[in-house]
Amino acid sequence: MADSSGFEPKIVAFLCNWCSYAGADLAGISRMQYPPNVRVLRVPCSGRVDPFFILQALQQGADGVLISGCHPGDCHYLTGNYVARRRFAVLNDLLQFCGLEPGRVTFTWVSASEGERFAQLVREVTDRVRKLGPNRKLKKE
Amino acid sequence: MDKVARLRQRAKELLEKQEVVGVLGYRASSRPGISQVAFITKTEEVDRLIFDATCSQNLANYLLKVKDKGKVAVVARGCDSRSIVVLLQEKQIERGQVYILGVGCEGVIVQGEKSVSCRSCQYPNPVIYDEMLGEEVHFEPEKVEDEFDRLTPDERWQILSAEVARCIRCYACRQVCPNCYCPVCFVDASMPALVGKTHNVSDNMVFHIMRALHMAGRCVECGACHRACPMGIDLMRFNRQVAKIVRERFGLVAGAKPDEMPALTVFKPEDPQEFIR
Numbered sequence: 001m002a003d004s005s006g007f008e009p010k011i012v013a014f015l016c017n018w019c020s021y022a023g024a025d026l027a028g029i030s031r032m033q034y035p036p037n038v039r040v041l042r043v044p045c046s047g048r049v050d051p052f053f054i055l056q057a058l059q060q061g062a063d064g065v066l067i068s069g070c071h072p073g074d075c076h077y078l079t080g081n082y083v084a085r086r087r088f089a090v091l092n093d094l095l096q097f098c099g100l101e102p103g104r105v106t107f108t109w110v111s112a113s114e115g116e117r118f119a120q121l122v123r124e125v126t127d128r129v130r131k132l133g134p135n136r137k138l139k140k141e
Numbered sequence: 142m143d144k145v146a147r148l149r150q151r152a153k154e155l156l157e158k159q160e161v162v163g164v165l166g167y168r169a170s171s172r173p174g175i176s177q178v179a180f181i182t183k184t185e186e187v188d189r190l191i192f193d194a195t196c197s198q199n200l201a202n203y204l205l206k207v208k209d210k211g212k213v214a215v216v217a218r219g220c221d222s223r224s225i226v227v228l229l230q231e232k233q234i235e236r237g238q239v240y241i242l243g244v245g246c247e248g249v250i251v252q253g254e255k256s257v258s259c260r261s262c263q264y265p266n267p268v269i270y271d272e273m274l275g276e277e278v279h280f281e282p283e284k285v286e287d288e289f290d291r292l293t294p295d296e297r298w299q300i301l302s303a304e305v306a307r308c309i310r311c312y313a314c315r316q317v318c319p320n321c322y323c324p325v326c327f328v329d330a331s332m333p334a335l336v337g338k339t340h341n342v343s344d345n346m347v348f349h350i351m352r353a354l355h356m357a358g359r360c361v362e363c364g365a366c367h368r369a370c371p372m373g374i375d376l377m378r379f380n381r382q383v384a385k386i387v388r389e390r391f392g393l394v395a396g397a398k399p400d401e402m403p404a405l406t407v408f409k410p411e412d413p414q415e416f417i418r
Contacts, residue, residue, distance in 0.1 A: 051354055052327075052335050055347045059337075072410060082408040085417070086391070090357045090405070092416045093386045094350060094379075097290075099298025107417045121418070137298055140343040 009063035009129040013038045013122075014053060016046045018076040019111045020068035026115030034119040035126040038066065045069065047080030051091045054105055058138040064104055064129035066121070071109040081109070100137060103128045144244060144275040145192055148216065151242060151274070152187040155214050161240055162211035165203055167196040174252070178203050192216060192274075194250040199365040201225050201319035208234050215239055216274075218246035219264035220363035223396030224319040226269060227359050230402055233322060243270025245278030251368055258364025258377055261285045269399055285381070305345040307372045310338070314352065314366035314376055320359050327351060353379035358387045358404030361396045 015021040021042050027034065043049055046069025054065050067088065069081045088107050096102055106125050110118050152164040168179035168189040176195040180203070181187055200215050201224030207213055217225060222241060228234050245266050248259035260283045267273075289297065312328060315321045327335045328348060336351065337344035353360075360380045367377045387393055390413055393404040 051351065055350065056335075059343050059347060072414070079408065082410065082412070083405075085412055085414055086405055086408050087354075089390055089413070089416060090383060090386050091354060093390075094353060094357075094383060096294070097297065097382050098301055098346065098350060099294040099296070101294055109417060124418075137302075138343055138346065140337070140341065 007130065007134060009037050009126060009134075010061065011038045011064040011066055011122075011125060011129060012057040012062040013040045013066040013068065014043050014046075014049045015040055015110075016048075016069040016076075016081075017042055017044050019070035019074060019109075020046075020118070022112035023068075023110040023114045023118040026112065027119045028115075030115050032115060032119040034122040037126045037129075038122055045075065045077050045080035045084075047075075047077065047084040049084060049088075051087065054091070055138065058100075058104070058135055059140045061135070061139055063132075063135045064106070064125060066106050066108065066125050068108045068110045068118075068121075071111055074111060101132050103132055104135065145190070147274045148192055148242065148244075149187045149190050151272070152181060152190055152214065153184050155240065156182070156184045156187070160212065161214040163207060163213050164190065164242075165200050165207060165213055165215040166190045166242075167192060167198070167216070174250075180207055190216075192244060194248065197249040197251060197256065197365070197368055199224055199317070199319045199363045201228060202317060202365070204228070204239065205233060205319070205322055208238055212238055212240060214242055216242050216244055217267050217270065218244055219262065219266050219268065220246075220258075220361050221319075222267035222269050223264060223361035224363065226396040226399050227320050227361065227403065228322075229399065230396075231320075231359075241267065241270040241272075243267035243273045245273075245276060247278055247280065249364075249368075256364050256368060257375075258362050258367060262362075264361075264397070268397060287381075289378070301378075302342050302346060304374055304378075305349050306342050308340060308345045308349070308374055309372060310340050310345070310348065311371060313369040313371060317365040317369040318356075319363070319365070320356065320361075327355070349376075349379055353383045356380055357383040358391070358393060358406075359395050360384055 057065050075081045155161045163180050163182040166179050167176040170177040178198050200221050249256040265278045387404045391404045
């Protein structure tokens with residue numbers, strides 16, 4: 001798994017309770033293989049993910065952050081992910097503007113039935129962050 | 142009759158008729174080139190009121206501090222009036238509480254130069270007012286060419302982190318901002334402590350990113366924070382960027398239209414989501 005330098009990324013994943021967490025659970029009970037680099041944090045809704053959570057994860061040493069919620073239209077609270085989407089859009093653009101590498105922070109929609117999609121996403125995200133290397137920019141020394 | 146004479150006359154009339162409890166405006170200070178904020182409550186003091194290019198403060202901020210005294214008249218340029226619109230949208234003040242004396246603005250002069258935010262100003266005239274003092278102002282805004290977008294992420298990070306490394310976390314930018322009014326600011330929150338209080342690059346950068354994010358769809362680009370910064374940090378770089386993101390993504394301009402809500406408080410099902418994988 002590790003590349004020649006032996007770098008293994010730490011990825012913090014914020015998963016919404018109603019879709020993405022259930023999707024990850026399905027990947028688990030279906031015994032799908034995916035890299036063990038993600039640390040999952042369950043949140044009630046993607047709308048609960050304060051941009052602070054993402055920045056703080058990066059400050060405290062995460063190499064990548066994954067935020068996942070229900071597909072638009074499927075939110076348990078009806079509009080949580082729509083409101084979150086605007087917030088994430090601005091955050092994402094602002095992080096790129098500040099010079100954070102594209103791909104450090106990933107936003108996705110995963111439904112409860114998409115176990116395979118979740119496993120695939122974790123593989124992709126882990127690969128991408130591994131190529132980017134350790135997070136040195138926002139990390140607090 | 143020029144603007145200032147008209148302002149003094151109207152201030153006097155409003156106070157005499159007791160339509161307002163005070164007039165929020167500017168007066169000269171003992172230092173040349175800098176004016177002071179004035180809250181005039183007595184008719185004999187109206188002759189202190191001035192309005193010129195040294196009037197750099199955004200009065201919407203001071204409006205929040207005197208709004209409990211009763212109905213207040215306030216002098217408002219384009220940016221001030223847009224700040225007032227945001228405060229109205231966010232229910233911090235009521236329309237009936239303020240009497241807006243609109244005034245056209247040709248830009249603020251700071252240390253002999255036109256303030257950065259004023260050079261590209263698109264709104265020199267107030268968007269809402271109860272009456273206009275003098276004529277509307279028209280001038281061609283300068284185009285701000287930003288080379289910054291064309292740099293690589295690493296180059297951008299280097300420039301910005303060197304810039305925010307100078308931040309001493311005095312929070313003057315927050316204090317002068319008309320749209321920063323939370324009783325407990327995120328930088329002061331201790332349970333949980335959302336942002337570190339030290340001034341290392343990581344904490345400073347997070348502070349500035351979060352400050353900009355909080356202003357997304359609300360910042361009217363008046364430049365008050367930029368002028369208040371004792372370290373001369375180009376804070377407008379962040380603010381201009383969020384305003385641009387909001388404009389390009391959602392087609393909204395903060396405070397430009399009283400019936401449009403701030404961008405991040407509403408949504409559309411068809412909002413762009415190309416950044417979501």
